[in-house]
Amino acid sequence: MKYFLIVYETRTGQLQELTVFDDSKAALEARFEREMDHAAESSIEVALLRAESEEALHESHARYFSSLVELVDRERTAESEVEAQSLSR
Numbered sequence: 261m262k263y264f265l266i267v268y269e270t271r272t273g274q275l276q277e278l279t280v281f282d283d284s285k286a287a288l289e290a291r292f293e294r295e296m297d298h299a300a301e302s303s304i305e306v307a308l309l310r311a312e313s314e315e316a317l318h319e320s321h322a323r324y325f326s327s328l329v330e331l332v333d334r335e336r337t338a339e340s341e342v343e344a345q346s347l348s349r
Contacts (some may be wrong), residue, residue: 265306275325
């Protein structure tokens, strides 16, 4: 498993930083450091996530990597697929 440190600007929806760690202790120390760096900035979100790969992280936490339009399109596609499946039964 890898650890991913994310610094995300919530107002603009922009990923500010993505750092990959193999070591959980180093990742946690970096997270605390970033939280201190951005303590006065209410629109900055610092997250430490664990995933098998960066691709898996993009899938499980798409909001950090996708635009709002992409997220809405993805949700609509998923809803359409569920509706089509329920109609075919």
